[in-house]
Amino acid sequence: xxxxxxxxxxxxxxxxxxxxxxxxxxxxxxxxxxxxxxxxxxxxxxxxxxxxxxxxxxxxxxxxxxxxxxxxxxxxxxxxxxxxxxxxxxxxxxxxxxxxxxxxxxxxxxxxx
Amino acid sequence: xxxxxxxxxxxxxxxxxxxxxxxxxxxxxxxxxxxxxxxxxxxxxxxxxxxxxxxxxxxxxxxxxxxxxxxxxxxxxxxxxxxxxxxxxxxxxxxxxxxxxxxxxxxxxxxxx
Numbered sequence: 001x002x003x004x005x006x007x008x009x010x011x012x013x014x015x016x017x018x019x020x021x022x023x024x025x026x027x028x029x030x031x032x033x034x035x036x037x038x039x040x041x042x043x044x045x046x047x048x049x050x051x052x053x054x055x056x057x058x059x060x061x062x063x064x065x066x067x068x069x070x071x072x073x074x075x076x077x078x079x080x081x082x083x084x085x086x087x088x089x090x091x092x093x094x095x096x097x098x099x100x101x102x103x104x105x106x107x108x109x110x111x112x113x
Numbered sequence: 114x115x116x117x118x119x120x121x122x123x124x125x126x127x128x129x130x131x132x133x134x135x136x137x138x139x140x141x142x143x144x145x146x147x148x149x150x151x152x153x154x155x156x157x158x159x160x161x162x163x164x165x166x167x168x169x170x171x172x173x174x175x176x177x178x179x180x181x182x183x184x185x186x187x188x189x190x191x192x193x194x195x196x197x198x199x200x201x202x203x204x205x206x207x208x209x210x211x212x213x214x215x216x217x218x219x220x221x222x223x224x225x226x
Contacts, residue, residue, distance in 0.1 A: 047215075050213070098144065101205070101215055102158070103157075105155050
């Protein structure tokens, strides 16, 4: 069975600084998708970034980028130029194609003015 | 283009009662999944519906049941409510043919008293 682990329950960062959230996962599959979701206090689950396991190139979306290490089963999220609106819970998630999404326990990120 | 819509937004039920939550998928999507998110935890997969049938199910008791209609909308039913069923219930939709992008609704907050 696949599992997702996030070892940092809480993190904080100064506004405009860079922060990295960690995620590891366990699977015996070779084709899968990895996601980072943001959940602000409104509880809307917002997709931040997506990575296909077959792609070696790390995904980037504006200020958000990932460091995908397939052999190490590691998938960290880097947020550059942190903004107050980045304050939220961040969930790392794993999915096989058209399958259920398996979420990690989340990391609570606070951006400090 | 409407995203995933869920109703009701909030509701309070008494222990032992039954509840029905509703979800309309994003336009063009044919697969609906339901997740339960307890406070302070990541979402847990309940079940997934495709072509009006339950395609896969997570580790939830039979008190949790669902339905998908010909227009792809879906219902989640929970019978004999327990205090522990209090949670945010998230609906997610996707397209089976592509299966690699999941969109979430804003959720239904259920409080069991």
